[in-house]
Amino acid sequence: MSTSPADHGAPPTGDVGAGPTAYPDEPAPLQRTSATFLGMPSFQTAAKAALADTQQRRNLAHATATIRGKRAAVVAEVEAWEELRVAGAAAKDEVLHHLPHYLEQLEENLTARGATVHWARDAEEANRIVVGLVQERDADEVVKVKSMATQEIELNEALEAAGIHAWETDLAELIVQLGHDRPSHILVPAIHRNRAEIREIFLREMGEVGRPAPEDLSDEPARLAEAARLHLREKFLRAKVAVSGANFAVADTGTLVVVESEGNGRMCLTLPETLISVVGVEKVLPTFADLGTMLQLLPRSSTGERMNPYTSMWTGVHAGDGPQDVHVVLVDNGRSHVLADPVGRDALRCIRCSACLNVCPVYERAGGHAYGSVYPGPIGAVLNPQLRGTGSDVDKSLPYASSLCGACFEACPVRIDIPALLVHLRTQVVDEASGRSVEALGMKAAAWTFADHRRLEAAQRAATVGGRLLGDRTIRTVPGLGAWAQARDVPTPPKETFRQWWRRTHGDGAGTDGTGTDGTGTDGRTA
Amino acid sequence: MTSQGPTVAIFATCFNDTMWPEAPRATVTLLERLGCTVVFPREQTCCGQMFTNTGYADEAVPLVRKFVDVFERYEHVVAPSGSCVGSVRDQHAMLARRSGDGGLVTAVEELTPRVLELSEFVVDVLGRTDVGAYFPHxxxxxxxxxxxxxxxxxxxxxxxxxxxxxxxxxxxxxxxxxxxxxxxxxxxxxxxxxxxxxxxxxxxxxxxxxxxxxxxxxxxxxxxxxxxxxxxxxxxxxxxxxxxxxxxxxx
Structure with missing residues (x-):
């Protein structure tokens, strides 16, 4: 499969030019990272298709169950887990409540230690800054540490449009990028792929953009990892510029932190001359001591490990050691908007661990792509409509992409009450629609019925008449109830409602019915 | 039936009342067998959960007000539904705050901790786990x-x-x-x-x-x-x- 832009249906937007690969005779084709999430259909529509993808269903069921089990085991062994969650939430809340203060402190300390700080209002500004920095250094490629912020702003696409290769070096991100695919999980972006598919992608694609996979590649994990290692090695050794995100940015020291498993991040953070880190403004932590909390919460919640293999911290520039040209791009991109909502702002506590994805029964079945964003799952269902607004079909539908089962809240290491946020956003969607829908009319009619028990009783009489006519027959189809009845029997209305039964057996006076609320001394009353 | 136990107001819930009356009926039977006096305040309708969780908070607020009016005089309110009790205890305060009515907020905060799901009431308030039931299945x-x-x-x-x-x-x-x-x-x-x-x-x-x-x-x-x-x-x-x-x- 060729990777020329025309083959992928995208217009050639940049000067591809001669590639920096080890195959100088041919111009290296520009890597095409992924299709964007623009114009996604509603969650319901996308999920319907995803549910029919049997391979993905199997992969997701297996992978999420495995991570769930690992997480549960390592969380259970921490006695003070709840206290850690509270401390983690408190540290993030402290930052969110005093964000300008901590951002300025961070900038001051970064600058004092030799880093250059850039501020970006939105994705476009952030991309312009990064592309500009790379171009100023005459580089035509960057190696990348896995970063949600750069995916959110679609930095790879911006770099590629400027003729700059953006090489993802995280194994799963590499799989996604080589597959011209989109990530479907925050931590495990290729969770929807199994190893047979990964082998096929490596064999087909690696040679197009660098060192080819060995012809006898098998789908054993060790062989796949070896192929990735060899493919990436020349890029690590060659690249002059690295781009990363940061898991945490410590205000009182100016330290950035990247937490990872594979060591590819460490390569990117230490080998190139220039390091550009794109960091969402909510990533700030007040003090270095807060890392003590966060570094216990994150790995256990994320990979289900007591500690992750590689934790890299850097504080500006160290003469003669590591990148000598260090830049930090602090990105807002909708976060101030989220911060302005006193309920919704809790979502900015998120440390991108993805525990909520792994415990979510909806995510497990619908997969990540249906959420139409690099942030899938429960956190994506609350974050995307807040960052992007609720104008599009997918963002309007995301707050409803949950049964409100509460497993996400229970798993969240920084105690984001995702179900409450979902309900809050549903209200926002309904309020914005200003009552102009069939559903809104139905809801208003139901609310009218429930406003007075006599109206409810009248409606119930109609239902019980139906119930008596139907007898005990099971209802398998009902006009207008197609969404329910396609796979579920419909309960037959009873012949007698509870309140009819109560009146028959206990009479009107046994409770505080319409005539009995006159304080006749029912001993259960508190007043 | 001698009743030395507490008086309990049953919140039947609209869904049970209309579609599954067997559950609130069994709740009455059980609580009376355990010595409670059960009352059914007839003005009750719905906790509003369907409205709240679908985004229709404005439609839910009057139902919160109604719930308070109907049940605030009772010391024990029991419902055979974890979901409806969850909505009362977890969401009514939020809805009351949205209404901007400080009196309603206070009334909700005062009432809702007394609204219990059936198993909570039987185990915690009545202190019973053996309720004398027989079900050989x-x-x-x-x-x-x-x-x-x-x-x-x-x-x-x-x-x-x-x-x-x-x-x-x-x-x-x-x-x-x-x-x-x-x-x-x-x-x-x-x-x-x-x-x-x-x-x-x-x-x-x-x-x-x-x-x-x-x-x-x-x-x-x-x-x-x-x-x-x-x-x-x-x-x-x-x-x-x-x-x-x-x-x-x-x-």
Missing amino acids: RVTYHPTCHSLRMLHVGDRPLRLLREVRGIDLVDLPNATECCGFGGTFAVKNADTSIAMGSDKARHVRETGAEVLVAGDNSCLSHIGGILGRQRSGVRTLHLAQILASTEEDPA
Whole structure:
């Protein structure tokens, strides 16, 4: 499969030019990272298709169950887990409540230690800054540490449009990028792929953009990892510029932190001359001591490990050691908007661990792509409509992409009450629609019925008449109830409602019915 | 029946009242057998959960007001639904704040801690786990999400079930996973809801149980709807029905 832009249906937007690969005779084709999430259909529509993808269903069921089990085991062994969650939430809340203060402190300390700080209002500004920095250094490629912020702003696409290769070096991100695919999980972006598919992608694609996979590649994990290692090695050794995100940015020291498993991040953070880190403004932590909390919460919640293999911290520039040209791009991109909502702002506590994805029964079945964003799952269902607004079909539908089962809240290491946020956003969607829908009319009619028990009783009489006519027959189809009845029997209305039964057996006076609320001394009353 | 126990106002919930009256009826039978005086305030209608969770907060607020008006005079309010009690205890305060009515906020905060799900009331207030029930059948219990994660009822329903004479109570695999009902989620995201419900139904059938029991008829109507469509030979019962069941008056 060729990777020329025309083959992928995208217009050639940049000067591809001669590639920096080890195959100088041919111009290296520009890597095409992924299709964007623009114009996604509603969650319901996308999920319907995803549910029919049997391979993905199997992969997701297996992978999420495995991570769930690992997480549960390592969380259970921490006695003070709840206290850690509270401390983690408190540290993030402290930052969110005093964000300008901590951002300025961070900038001051970064600058004092030799880093250059850039501020970006939105994705476009952030991309312009990064592309500009790379171009100023005459580089035509960057190696990348896995970063949600750069995916959110679609930095790879911006770099590629400027003729700059953006090489993802995280194994799963590499799989996604080589597959011209989109990530479907925050931590495990290729969770929807199994190893047979990964082998096929490596064999087909690696040679197009660098060192080819060995012809006898098998789908054993060790062989796949070896192929990735060899493919990436020349890029690590060659690249002059690295781009990363940061898991945490410590205000009182100016330290950035990247937490990872594979060591590819460490390569990117230490080998190139220039390091550009794109960091969402909510990533700030007040003090270095807060890392003590966060570094216990994150790995256990994320990979289900007591500690992750590689934790890299850097504080500006160290003469003669590591990148000598260090830049930090602090990105807002909708976060101030989220911060302005006193309920919704809790979502900015998120440390991108993805525990909520792994415990979510909806995510497990619908997969990540249906959420139409690099942030899938429960956190994506609350974050995307807040960052992007609720104008599009997918963002309007995301707050409803949950049964409100509460497993996400229970798993969240920084105690984001995702179900409450979902309900809050549903209200926002309904309020914005200003009552102009069939559903809104139905809801208003139901609310009218429930406003007075006599109206409810009248409606119930109609239902019980139906119930008596139907007898005990099971209802398998009902006009207008197609969404329910396609796979579920419909309960037959009873012949007698509870309140009819109560009146028959206990009479009107046994409770505080319409005539009995006159304080006749029912001993259960508190007043 | 001598009644030395407390007086309890039953909140039947609109869904049970209209569609599944067996559950509130069994609740009355059980509580009266345990010595309570049960009253049914007839003006009650609905906790408003369907409105709240679908985004219709403005429609839910009058129902919060009504709920307070109807129940604030009672010391004990008991409902055979973890989900509706969850909505009352977890969402009514938020709705009251949205209304901007400080008096309603205070009234809600005062009332809602006294609104209990059936197993909470029987175990915590009455201090009973053996309620004198008899139900000689193979049963598996689904702990519904709102009972489990909003109300934190814990093992109270299981402690009650274990004391039922003759019962063959078997564990449900993946019990804590949501069945996929989720209120309007069941129709708004019908495909995902059915995918979740099918897995739940599969786990129920793996147990060989003839009865699936839970504390919420909303979840049971969904799982039971799938089990019925499959002609699975498994019926659903509300927890109250098994606890009310006796040799003389079996469920």
